[in-house]
Amino acid sequence: MYELWTKEKEIEFFRQSLENFAEPEQLFYISDNGKYYAYWPKSYKGKKFTLQSRNALIGNFTEKYSVDLLQNFAKERNLYAVQGVICKEIGLTPQSPSDVAICKFKSREQKAEDIVAIFEVKMSIVWNWEYRNGKLICIGDYKTHQGNPGLLRSDSMLKAIGKSINIRVSGYKASKIPIIILGNTPITESYFNKVDHLKKAGIIQGFWSTNPNPLDNNGENIKSTKHKGFIRFDSIQELYNALDELLIEEMEFFSSMKSKKQLGQIIEIANREATYEQKAEKFLKLIRE
Structure with a gap:
């Protein structure tokens, strides 16, 4: 059974990337004194630059991770978790496919009636890492670095909301398909009411974090918002139970x-x-x- 998001999953990403297709300079920021960081530490005062080359790599990795995470659930129900699903009738084009979808068939191109659920994946590296002498050393959680990973990043939230609305307004064939945003961080307090309203309005069925411990030393972080527009899952079974609850009864979006x-x-x-x-x-x- 696949695990929820952990530090080990981030180590796996860096190891796979370094061993197969990436140089350290594509994955890490380099400080003035030659240190390699996943994010600029909050204490860092030197020269900075923006690292774009990691985005596509972590995006593909987290989509594949999400497929693996959902595949057992899908298989037990004679369904398939598929990456990059295309369905033009609900706005999922080759240029903008769904990140992951649970479908009745395994192919990338799907009919709307064969898509059971759509998942937009908004995950990234959560902890800060130093790459030193070929080793990865965790030097802090997201509160210790200058990045805004995953769902903590406002533009990631806005992109997820925009994509979901685009699917919803593409036509009535999208009205029966739940849309879930999968992340690996909490959300900021400014989005608490927004995600609850999006859930109550039926546009998005939830912002779900698959990272049970995003902060070190049992740091306090939100489990769920008041109306469960955001939920942090602490076990695979909890995630699967929520999916079952969502999919067991046919629902219909209307506005x-x-x-x-x-x-x-x-x-x-x-x-x-x-x-x-x-x-x-x-x-x-x-x-x-």
Whole structure:
């Protein structure tokens, strides 16, 4: 069974990259005195530069990690975790595919009705590392360096929200597909209410962190927001239980802006149907007309 995000997973990323296709200069910042850092330490006062070359590498690594993390869950339900899914009818193009999706079939190109859930992956290196004499030394958690990894980075949050909205507004075929943002950090306090509202509005079903211990020495970090728009998972089983709960019952996203009179008329007509399901179907049909 695959593990949640840990320091060991970050060591694996650096080792794989260094052994196969990357030079240290592509993975680490180099200080004035020649030290190699994953992030600039907060105490560092020397000359700085921006490191872009690591982004694509960690992006691909974390997407593959997410596929592996979800694959056992998918297999047990005769489904597949697939990286880079394309479905043009819901806005997932070759230029902007889903990072990962759970699907009924294994291929990259999917029909909307065969996509069970969409995952956007917003993960990065969380801890700070020094690369010294071929060894990786952890020198602190994210509170000790100058970076904003994963979901702590505002532009990562905004990109995830924007991508999700693009899927939602692509058409009604996307309305039954849950969208989850997978990260490996907490979120900032300024996003607590926003992620809860996004969940309640049905746009995104959750911002989920797969890192149970993002801070060293049991540092305090948020487990979940009030309405569970953000959740930190502390075990694989907890993650799988949340997925089961999300997928076990068919849901439907809807949105509209109508007058109270129009809404009242729609509710009155829908209420004439015999069952709750039929009432819901009639309501959705009328609100989309």
